[in-house]
Amino acid sequence: MTEMATATESTSWQRRDLLGLQHLSREEIELILDQAAEFKRHQLEGHTKHNLLAGMTVANLFFEPSTRTKTSFSLAAKRLSADTVDFSASGSSLSKGETFIDTALTIQAMGIDLMVVRHSSAGAPQLLTKYLNCGILNAGDGTHEHPTQGLLDIFTVREQLRDLTGKTITLVGDIKHSRVARSNIWGLKKLGARVIVCGPPTLIPPHIEKLGVEVAHKLDEVLEQSDVINLLRVQFERQRGAFFPSIAEYAHLFGMNRDRIRRAKDNVLILAPGPINRGVEITPDVADGPHSQILHQVTNGLFVRMSCLYLLAKFAKESRA
Amino acid sequence: MKSLVIQGGRVIDPANSIDKVCDVLIVDGKVAAIDPAGSAAERVIDATGCIVSPGFIDCHVSFREPGSEEDETISTGSRSAIAGGFTTVACLPDTEPPIDTRAAAEFVIRQSKRADGSRVFPLGAVTKNLKGEELAEIGQLIHGGAVGFSEGKQAIANSEIMRRALQYTSMWNRPLLHQPCVPELSAGGVMHEGYVSTVLGLRGIPAAAEEIMVRRDIALVENTEGRIHLMSLSSLRSVEEVRQARARGLKVTADVTPHHLLLTDDLLSGFDTHLKVDPPLRTEEHRQALIAGLQDGTISIIASDHQPWAQEKKEREFDQSPSGIVGLETLLPICIAALIEPGLLNWSQLISKLTLGPARLLGLEGGTLSVGARADIVIFDPQEHWTIDARQFASRSRNTPFHGKSVTGRVRHTLVDGEVRYPRPETH
Numbered sequence: 001m002t003e004m005a006t007a008t009e010s011t012s013w014q015r016r017d018l019l020g021l022q023h024l025s026r027e028e029i030e031l032i033l034d035q036a037a038e039f040k041r042h043q044l045e046g047h048t049k050h051n052l053l054a055g056m057t058v059a060n061l062f063f064e065p066s067t068r069t070k071t072s073f074s075l076a077a078k079r080l081s082a083d084t085v086d087f088s089a090s091g092s093s094l095s096k097g098e099t100f101i102d103t104a105l106t107i108q109a110m111g112i113d114l115m116v117v118r119h120s121s122a123g124a125p126q127l128l129t130k131y132l133n134c135g136i137l138n139a140g141d142g143t144h145e146h147p148t149q150g151l152l153d154i155f156t157v158r159e160q161l162r163d164l165t166g167k168t169i170t171l172v173g174d175i176k177h178s179r180v181a182r183s184n185i186w187g188l189k190k191l192g193a194r195v196i197v198c199g200p201p202t203l204i205p206p207h208i209e210k211l212g213v214e215v216a217h218k219l220d221e222v223l224e225q226s227d228v229i230n231l232l233r234v235q236f237e238r239q240r241g242a243f244f245p246s247i248a249e250y251a252h253l254f255g256m257n258r259d260r261i262r263r264a265k266d267n268v269l270i271l272a273p274g275p276i277n278r279g280v281e282i283t284p285d286v287a288d289g290p291h292s293q294i295l296h297q298v299t300n301g302l303f304v305r306m307s308c309l310y311l312l313a314k315f316a317k318e319s320r321a
Numbered sequence: 322m323k324s325l326v327i328q329g330g331r332v333i334d335p336a337n338s339i340d341k342v343c344d345v346l347i348v349d350g351k352v353a354a355i356d357p358a359g360s361a362a363e364r365v366i367d368a369t370g371c372i373v374s375p376g377f378i379d380c381h382v383s384f385r386e387p388g389s390e391e392d393e394t395i396s397t398g399s400r401s402a403i404a405g406g407f408t409t410v411a412c413l414p415d416t417e418p419p420i421d422t423r424a425a426a427e428f429v430i431r432q433s434k435r436a437d438g439s440r441v442f443p444l445g446a447v448t449k450n451l452k453g454e455e456l457a458e459i460g461q462l463i464h465g466g467a468v469g470f471s472e473g474k475q476a477i478a479n480s481e482i483m484r485r486a487l488q489y490t491s492m493w494n495r496p497l498l499h500q501p502c503v504p505e506l507s508a509g510g511v512m513h514e515g516y517v518s519t520v521l522g523l524r525g526i527p528a529a530a531e532e533i534m535v536r537r538d539i540a541l542v543e544n545t546e547g548r549i550h551l552m553s554l555s556s557l558r559s560v561e562e563v564r565q566a567r568a569r570g571l572k573v574t575a576d577v578t579p580h581h582l583l584l585t586d587d588l589l590s591g592f593d594t595h596l597k598v599d600p601p602l603r604t605e606e607h608r609q610a611l612i613a614g615l616q617d618g619t620i621s622i623i624a625s626d627h628q629p630w631a632q633e634k635k636e637r638e639f640d641q642s643p644s645g646i647v648g649l650e651t652l653l654p655i656c657i658a659a660l661i662e663p664g665l666l667n668w669s670q671l672i673s674k675l676t677l678g679p680a681r682l683l684g685l686e687g688g689t690l691s692v693g694a695r696a697d698i699v700i701f702d703p704q705e706h707w708t709i710d711a712r713q714f715a716s717r718s719r720n721t722p723f724h725g726k727s728v729t730g731r732v733r734h735t736l737v738d739g740e741v742r743y744p745r746p747e748t749h
Contacts, residue, residue: 022520100638121638122522123592142640144522179522206525207516 013311016319017129017136020145021186029187033155036300036307043303050306053082053313056113062139063089063100063119068274068298069139069149073116076305082313085110104128114312117141122179135312143177143235148308149273150183152301154191156293157228159300160269165192168225170216172198172254173232173281174243176205180273181232185211196222199254202243219254223264230271231256231281247280257283261291269293323363324348325739330368330700332356334375335673336689345373347696350739355690366741368700371733374672375688376408376697378679380576381444381471381498381552382627382649386432387425388417393629393717395429398649399438401627401716403743405649406732407439408697409680409687410627414446415473421446421457426465438742439735440697442468442683444498447486453477456489463493468683471498471552474599474628474644476534478504480541487547496574496682500552501534501559502526502600511640513586513601521589523639526601528556535559539566539573548572550682553626555581555600557610564619574682576622577611579655580646584608584722592639595722598628599644612665615674622678623671625652629718647718651709653701654728661703662729668703696739705731 013031021029042050058077062070070086077084087107098106104115114135117125122142129136140146154164161167169188175181175197188195189212197208198216209215216222223229234250244250251257256270270282270291278284287294327345332355334340343356384398393401395412402410412429414420420429426443433441445462447470449455459470470490477483477499490497507526512518514525535551539562542549554560554575566573578598586602596602614620628645635642656675660666666674680688687697711724735743 099633099636101636119638121640123639126592127638142522143524182520182522205519206514207519210516211520 013315016312016315017125018147018308018312019126019129019136019138021147021150021183021190022145024186024190026190029151029154029190032151032304032307032311033158035310036151036155036303039303039306040300049079049081051081052310053077053080056313057083057085057111058114058116058309059107059112060084060086060116060139061104061107061118062087063117063124064140066118066139069118072298072301073139073305076302076309079302079306080309080313082309085112100124101128101131104132108132108134113316114309135316137308137312140179143179143182145183146179147183148301148305149180150187151308152297152304153180153184153230153271153273154187155300155304156271156297157269160293161227164188166194167227168194168196169228169230170196170198170222170226171230171232172219172256174203174235175199175208175232176203176243177235178232184230185213189213196226198222200244219260220263223260226268227265228269228271229256229264230273231276233273233275234277234280251280255281255283256286258285261286261289271297273297322349323739324353325364325366326357326362327366327368327373327698327700330371330373332373332690333668333672334690335669336375336677337691339690340669345690345698347736347739350696352690352692352694352696354692366700366734368733370704371700371702372668373698373700375676375690376699376735376737377406377652377675378683378685378688379407379410379627379649380469380550380622380624380679380682382410382412382625383415383473383629383645384412384441385416385629387428391631391717392634395432395441396436396438397715397717398627398629399433399436399441401647401649401714402439403735403737404715404732405625405652406699406701406735407649408699408735408737409440409442409685410649411442411444411468411683413471413473414444415451415475419446419451420444420467421449421451421462423458423461423465426462426467430466439737442466444469444471446470447472447477447497448482451475453479453482456482456485459489460493463495467495468685469496469498469550474500476500476502476504480537483538484541484545487541487545487549491545491547494548495684496548496550498550498552499538500600501531501538503530503533506530506533510601511597512589513603515586515604517586517589521592523589528558528603528607531556531600532558532562535562539563539571542566542571542573551575552624553578553581553600554611554614554620555603555607557607560610560614560619564614564617567619574622575614575620576624577615577620578624578626579648579652579659580722581611582608582659583655593722594635594637594639594642595646595720597639597642597644598646612660615660615666621674622682623652623656623674624679625649629716630720631718632720635720645720646722647714647716647720650714650716651721651723653732654709654730655723657703657730658728696736698736699732700734701730701732703730705729707731
């Protein structure tokens with residue numbers, strides 16, 4: 001366990017909660033990313049564990065199934081020496097009729113400093129901030145935001161391309177039901193990137209262009225311009241009815257396969273937030289190929305979450321003092 | 322002979338084109354004279370600085386009794402009405418069980434008489450059990466006291482059922498109150514579909530969901546020579562459709578809620594469930610169109626669409642909470658803020674939409690201060706500044722986005738049949 005130098009802080013973190021990227025400034029986003037890079041550097045130097053959150057308790061409240069995000073947050077908290085408690089909706093008192101607010105209040109009463117919340121309803125973490133005193137970290141709320149996923153996607157891209165200014169990032173697929181898309185758009189635009197959203201019109205939400213993105217419906221038309229292609233998962237569980245005729249047709253029109261990789265830029269980065277549907281958004285050879293950043297994203301996710309937990313915990317400690 | 326004189330108020334009675342400062346004499350529960358020569362009476366109410374208007378009439382509220390008395394009862398609802406200046410309300414049949422039989426309609430009337438607040442009339446269900454499949458016993462419901470028909474907040478999706486309902490109700494010349502919405506387009510939606518819903522990731526309800534149904538309903542009115550009232554219009558094109566239909570002489574009327582006149586969808590960015598309403602709050606252009614509809618008479622009624630919900634039902638995730646605002650006790654100041662203060666309607670126009678408009682729709686004798694009419698009267702101070710405090714509501718529920726809002730205009734007295742029912746005598 002080591003004491004570590006933290007990233008140079010020209011901006012200091014002044015938020016109790018991290019609910020999304022919409023309201024963060026460019027400086028705040030860069031602060032999180034720089035701190036995450038610092039954690040990554042320490043890891044490469046062999047320093048995995050830090051005592052920055054020693055004595056603090058982080059609760060993971062997952063009201064919606066999740067394996068990777070929950071594991072990533074749990075490990076991130078442990079790497080910072082926090083005590084962690086995990087709560088999942090299944091088998092909990094939610095099935096006994098307790099409201100989600102009461103559940104959160106109950107967990108908080110056990111002495112929680114930070115609460116990581118995932119919920120199928122947009123705005124649920126924001127609702128909790130009205131009732132709870134502890135810091136709230138949104139781990140995905142409905143189709144609203146998933147800030148740490150947006151940040152880890154951006155971290156991965158920034159690591160490869162350094163400066164995002166003027167780079168073209170194309171988000172492909174189900175934009176309408178994707179919280180990942182929304183967080184990516186907010187973050188990428190603040191960092192100066194050009195963002196294209198690409199999918200069938202049934203999966204593009206109205207007025208999305210007001211967020212400063214370009215809309216395309218044909219992947220083949222934007223393939224050659226893209227420095228990064230982020231393949232969103234088809235959200236079968238959030239859709240009502242069929243937004244496209246068949247999986248085969250979706251894969252045909254929007255799937256990333258060998259042929260499309262050949263026509264893309266030589267050094268194109270392929271991202272996918274996962275869990276991936278192999279053969280739908282992406283073929284196995286691309287997912288496992290040289291352009292794929294999928295596993296790097298998972299690795300980086302840990303550092304980004306350590307960074308978010310650390311900054312929120314630091315603010316919580318400072319405001320208590 | 323019981324007599325009462327309301328002294329020195331500004332009397333506004335749109336039905337008789339009266340707008341002047343004068344006294345109102347009430348004898349035996351009826352309006353005996355406007356501006357009487359002498360004003361000797363057993364009781365005097367000083368209305369100096371106040372407006373004296375026919376009691377307000379609300380053509381659709383939900384009182385939740387029977388079935389969900391934790392939200393509201395006919396008793397608490399009728400007292401909420403009285404506190405808001407309403408002397409008559411018509412309640413939607415979407416209770417549990419619904420008001421789809423004569424006995425159920427009689428139950429509402431009976432509870433209303435016991436309640437000692439505003440008059441409460443039932444709106445009968447259009448179809449049995451509100452299922453949208455077979456017509457309810459509309460004739461029996463009328464004999465039980467129903468003043469009109471509705472399926473509550475639910476649309477009648479089946480066009481053939483709607484056609485028959487329009488034909489059948491025309492036999493008694495009773496109105497059919499319909500909230501226009503294509504269910505397939507609104508399914509799962511929780512707010513207006515637009516830029517804000519895209520940002521918030523909340524499922525949207527497109528304005529087209531309402532507009533398509535408005536067009537269908539108008540086509541069916543044309544087909545049947547029936548009569549329809551469209552509840553809670555929220556969209557620009559709906560207003561245009563109604564305007565054109567009325568110009569063609571069709572029997573189409575419409576109402577709008579105070580919250581749709583004051584609020585827009587961008588306020589939802591805090592995910593406050595108190596702003597979740599049905600139909601949803603839409604954008605500024607829609608809001609402007611609703612106001613224009615009121616100004617040119619396309620929309621002849623303002624209705625609170627009072628939707629009480631117990632605290633535990635509203636304090637939830639946005640998409641899990643029910644829709645609606647408890648509206649009777651805030652309607653007047655919200656209408657003043659939305660319409661009078663910006664100079665969009667004058668007092669006579671506003672009062673007409675709260676009295677004459679709904680009285681004509683429901684075929685009720687109220688809504689005027691004509692000599693001989695029942696003395697259903699509201700006296701309000703149009704200048705009083707106050708802060709809305711939901712904890713003080715007479716309603717059993719508190720779900721309002723207006724809690725804590727500073728407003729102007731407050732009800733002083735509400736009289737039913739010449740009897741002061743608000744404030745209640747013991748607290749007066």
